[in-house]
Amino acid sequence: MSSPADPPPRTPSPEPAAPGSPAEPAGPAGPAELARLVETARFTPVRLRSGYDMGQVDDFLADLVQTLRSGGDPVAPATAARFATVRLREGYETANVDALLDEVVVRSGGTPRVRRDADDPRPAGSPAHGAPAGTGSVVQEQRGLLARLFHR
Numbered sequence: 001m002s003s004p005a006d007p008p009p010r011t012p013s014p015e016p017a018a019p020g021s022p023a024e025p026a027g028p029a030g031p032a033e034l035a036r037l038v039e040t041a042r043f044t045p046v047r048l049r050s051g052y053d054m055g056q057v058d059d060f061l062a063d064l065v066q067t068l069r070s071g072g073d074p075v076a077p078a079t080a081a082r083f084a085t086v087r088l089r090e091g092y093e094t095a096n097v098d099a100l101l102d103e104v105v106v107r108s109g110g111t112p113r114v115r116r117d118a119d120d121p122r123p124a125g126s127p128a129h130g131a132p133a134g135t136g137s138v139v140q141e142q143r144g145l146l147a148r149l150f151h152r
Contacts (some may be wrong), residue, residue: 029107035068044093051091052083075110076135
């Protein structure tokens with residue numbers, strides 16, 4: 001049950017426009033414009049694959065909007081954001097959330113970092129996390145039968 005002060009849940013929508021497209025101009029943006037970008041963001045819900053916990057993401061984004069409106073710098077919190085992942089219950093598509101946070105960081109003049117879920121013990125930005133094949137990691141993940149069958 002939610003109280004009247006809780007932000008409304010984010011509703012699903014088609015994939016967001018690519019940064020730099022006519023729908024979302026790239027480049028530096030003011031705090032009010034970034035706050036509107038965050039408030040109007042919509043994410044694809046997922047259930048059968050990993051996604052970010054909806055409540056944590058919504059709470060973080062509400063705090064980020066308050067930071068923007070109070071004139072604070074959104075770069076540090078957006079680059080350090082970590083969310084628990086959920087499976088077999090509704091969550092937000094991780095790529096959608098990460099893309100929004102990257103957009104906020106870039107348009108605030110920062111450099112986006114590789115984010116990860118809260119369950120990953122490796123340091124953020126480590127070569128073994130989020131790195132393309134052949135870029136420093138000598139350990140390859142062993143994939144199970146279902147992962148190979150469903151290309152996950």
